[in-house]
Each structure stands twice: as C-alpha cells, then as structure tokens.
Amino acid sequence: MPSRCARRFAESRPLSRAKEHLGSIAVVRAGLRSLVIAAALLAAASASAALRVVATTTDLAALTTAVGGDLVIVESIVPAGIDAEAFESRPGDLDKLRQADLVVRIGLGYDFWLDALVVRVGNKRIMRGGDAYVDASAGIPLLEIRGQGVVNEGGHAHGVGNPHYWLDPEYAIIITASIAEALVRRAPEHRDRIVANRERFLAELRTRLQKWSEALAPYAGATFIAYHNSWPYFARRFRLNVVGYIEPKEGVAPSPAHLARLISLARTSQVKAILHEPYEPEETSRFMAQKLGVPMLKLAISVGSMPDARDYLALFDYNVATVANALRARNP
Ligand SMILES: [Zn+2]
Structure with a gap:
C-alpha cells in the first residue's frame, strides 16, 4: 500500500504515464481495501443482527x-x-x-x-x-x-x-x-x-x-427403578416401564422404610436396571443396584449432562444405546 505521503504527492502533481499507472493500481488497491472493509462491516452487522x-x-x-x-x-x-x-x-x-x-x-x-x-x-x-x-x-x-x-x-x-x-x-x-x-x-x-x-x-x-425404536423394541415392557421421576415420556415412547422412584417425592431423600418397600416392589416387578440422573447423589442408586443385582445406568437427562450427549439427537443416541446394551448384556 502506498504511504499517506505518496498518495498526497500523487494527488497534488500532474502524473507521468508511469505514475498514472501506479496511481491507478493504488486506486484499485484502495477500492479493494474498501471492499474488504465493507465486507467486514457487513459480516459484523449480520453477526449483530x-x-x-x-x-x-x-x-x-x-x-x-x-x-x-x-x-x-x-x-x-x-x-x-x-x-x-x-x-x-x-x-x-x-x-x-x-x-x-x-x-x-x-x-x-x-x-x-x-x-x-x-x-x-x-x-x-x-x-x-x-x-x-x-x-x-x-x-x-x-x-x-x-x-x-x-x-x-x-x-x-x-x-x-x-x-x-x-x-x-x-x-x-x-x-x-x-x-x-x-x-x-x-x-x-x-x-x-x-x-x-x-x-x-x-x-x-x-x-x-x-433406529432408536428398533434398538429398544426387543425390550418392550422391561421394568426399571429411577432415582427421580424424569422418564415417563422417554419410557412411554420406547415402551419401557418405570415402576418406582428412589425419591418418594421430587427432591425428597428416601427413608429406609421407603427403600425397603422399593426393593420388594423391584423384586416382584423383576426390575432390570436403576436409572440414575447424573446430578443426583449416587450412593442410594448404587446401593439399590447392588441389592437387586442389576446395573445402575447413568442416563443423560439434558444435553451436556453426560459427555456423549453433545446435542439433542446425541442425547437419545446415548440413552438408547446405554439402555439397550445393558438389557442385551443381561438377556443376550
Ligand atoms: Zn423433575
């Protein structure tokens, strides 16, 4: 780019052919530069829009x-x-x-x-x-x-x-x-x-x-205990059956009596796994899983709540695969 001095010089004096040529290059360059600036401004405007x-x-x-x-x-x-x-x-x-x-x-x-x-x-x-x-x-x-x-x-x-x-x-x-x-x-x-x-x-x-429906179809009617009552819509869509919750009421920690009733319900219902929300305390879900001899499955309750649930579709990819793999392992 010509310096500011050179440009002032070109503007103030009659131009030789060579200088005229150089001057037209400078004009084209200046034109290009303003185009670039205009494009940048436009991009900034559309980002702010x-x-x-x-x-x-x-x-x-x-x-x-x-x-x-x-x-x-x-x-x-x-x-x-x-x-x-x-x-x-x-x-x-x-x-x-x-x-x-x-x-x-x-x-x-x-x-x-x-x-x-x-x-x-x-x-x-x-x-x-x-x-x-x-x-x-x-x-x-x-x-x-x-x-x-x-x-x-x-x-x-x-x-x-x-x-x-x-x-x-x-x-x-x-x-x-x-x-x-x-x-x-x-x-x-x-x-x-x-x-x-x-x-x-x-x-x-x-x-x-x-694909999700096909992956879970062989396990229709499978029974689960969940920590929180997060899964009725998921369960109904894929014909799974959540029969009880570790929380007796949303946000309330379970008493030993509640857990005793839940274990007995889980046994009669032949519960296949404990569904656990990643942010809930894990001890009780682990205890229940051990007591019943079933896996504890951490499912993504929201995008980003498990590393693989990167977006909305990935959340279901992850949850469906986690449930299907656990049930297949128990019932190959
Ligand atoms: Zn809730």
Missing part, C-alpha cells in the same frame, strides 16, 4: 440452534448437568436476559425461577404473553396432570404435569414448531431459512427415531 436467544435449559438451547442455525446466538441459563429444578440463578443470568431478543423456557414450574428474573429485567416482550416469549410446553400432551392449582410448590415439585417432556424425542416436533414460529415473528425476512432448518432437523430426527 443475529437474534440473541436465551433458553432456560441446554435442551431448548440445542433445539433453538437446530432451528435457528446461524441466524441465532443461543445461550442457556442452567449449565449442562445441573438440576434445573433446584437451580439458583447467578448475576450473569440477568445480563443474558437483558440482551435477549427471545426467551425459550420449559414451563410447568420446571424453570419457575425465570419469572422473577424477567420481572427484574422489566422487558414485557420476554414475559408471558410477550412476542419474544416461548413456553415450549404449549401444545405438549402432558403426563401426570395434577390440576391447575398446583404450580411452583418449590424447586423440585412437578407443577401441573410432569415437566420432563423433551425426553420424548417426538415432542421435538412440537417444541421446534413453537421455536420456529417465534423466530419468524422476530425475523420474518428469514422465514424460509428457519422453515428449511427445521425440516432438515426433523428429517434427521425421524431417521434416528426409527
């Missing part, structure tokens, strides 16, 4: 990424592998919400702590009823419905229904429809890309769903 989405959980973050692709910058509030039902928010969570163009939540009391945070942010668009608010439970056929009066009893209590609905992979169809609708509402110019991203994701989901 990306919608900032805050999802309460890593699962909703993964599904939002699948639908939004490079149109979105997605952050989750609950870190991978942390119990969302017993989560305590941190100061950084408010900053995330202040910058959010869209908020996506599980609902049903599962992420009840979000309400207090959005009130503190004070942005009506990300509150219930706002155009930048998605309650992903909308339209999901719920299990264990308790009636409308029982909401937000506390961190662990399940609210109006069992909130672990993302663990039925078929419900990703409904969840991604809600997310796509909200993204289109915020960025209608990108409708086609959002719709195409979702279709591509759902095509892959359907292929894998077929």
Whole structure:
C-alpha cells in the first residue's frame, strides 16, 4: 500500500504515464481495501443482527440452534448437568436476559425461577404473553396432570404435569414448531431459512427415531427403578416401564422404610436396571443396584449432562444405546 505521503504527492502533481499507472493500481488497491472493509462491516452487522436467544435449559438451547442455525446466538441459563429444578440463578443470568431478543423456557414450574428474573429485567416482550416469549410446553400432551392449582410448590415439585417432556424425542416436533414460529415473528425476512432448518432437523430426527425404536423394541415392557421421576415420556415412547422412584417425592431423600418397600416392589416387578440422573447423589442408586443385582445406568437427562450427549439427537443416541446394551448384556 502506498504511504499517506505518496498518495498526497500523487494527488497534488500532474502524473507521468508511469505514475498514472501506479496511481491507478493504488486506486484499485484502495477500492479493494474498501471492499474488504465493507465486507467486514457487513459480516459484523449480520453477526449483530443475529437474534440473541436465551433458553432456560441446554435442551431448548440445542433445539433453538437446530432451528435457528446461524441466524441465532443461543445461550442457556442452567449449565449442562445441573438440576434445573433446584437451580439458583447467578448475576450473569440477568445480563443474558437483558440482551435477549427471545426467551425459550420449559414451563410447568420446571424453570419457575425465570419469572422473577424477567420481572427484574422489566422487558414485557420476554414475559408471558410477550412476542419474544416461548413456553415450549404449549401444545405438549402432558403426563401426570395434577390440576391447575398446583404450580411452583418449590424447586423440585412437578407443577401441573410432569415437566420432563423433551425426553420424548417426538415432542421435538412440537417444541421446534413453537421455536420456529417465534423466530419468524422476530425475523420474518428469514422465514424460509428457519422453515428449511427445521425440516432438515426433523428429517434427521425421524431417521434416528426409527433406529432408536428398533434398538429398544426387543425390550418392550422391561421394568426399571429411577432415582427421580424424569422418564415417563422417554419410557412411554420406547415402551419401557418405570415402576418406582428412589425419591418418594421430587427432591425428597428416601427413608429406609421407603427403600425397603422399593426393593420388594423391584423384586416382584423383576426390575432390570436403576436409572440414575447424573446430578443426583449416587450412593442410594448404587446401593439399590447392588441389592437387586442389576446395573445402575447413568442416563443423560439434558444435553451436556453426560459427555456423549453433545446435542439433542446425541442425547437419545446415548440413552438408547446405554439402555439397550445393558438389557442385551443381561438377556443376550
Ligand atoms: Zn423433575
């Protein structure tokens, strides 16, 4: 590049042919440079134009990424592998919400702590009823419905229904429809890309769903004990049967009497394994597994809660393989 002095010289004096030539190269270079700068500015503008989405959980973050692709910058509030039902928010969570163009939540009391945070942010668009608010439970056929009066009893209590609905992979169809609708509402110019991203994701989901169902089909009706009541949607989809829980109530540690009843129930039901959520205390699950002579299976309850559950589809790859392998080993 010519120095600033050289350029000033070229501008102030009549040019020889050679200098004219050099000058035109300089003009082309300057033109190229401004093109490069323009491209960089454009890239920065489109990055800043990306919608900032805050999802309460890593699962909703993964599904939002699948639908939004490079149109979105997605952050989750609950870190991978942390119990969302017993989560305590941190100061950084408010900053995330202040910058959010869209908020996506599980609902049903599962992420009840979000309400207090959005009130503190004070942005009506990300509150219930706002155009930048998605309650992903909308339209999901719920299990264990308790009636409308029982909401937000506390961190662990399940609210109006069992909130672990993302663990039925078929419900990703409904969840991604809600997310796509909200993204289109915020960025209608990108409708086609959002719709195409979702279709591509759902095509892959359907292929894998077929494989997962085939992998677990030989074990239909197999019985399990789980630590927490996280698996009714997963179990129903794949025709598995969770007959009891180590927690007598969500978030409540078991008494010896409860465990004694559970062991007897497990024996009569011929329980095949203990399903364990990675963030729950392991001792009781291990004790039960030893007592019954069955494996303890750590399953991914959310994206990132086990190392192999890197995204939404990988979560089911991992959980299905873990259950199928354990049952095959017991019943080759
Ligand atoms: Zn729960």
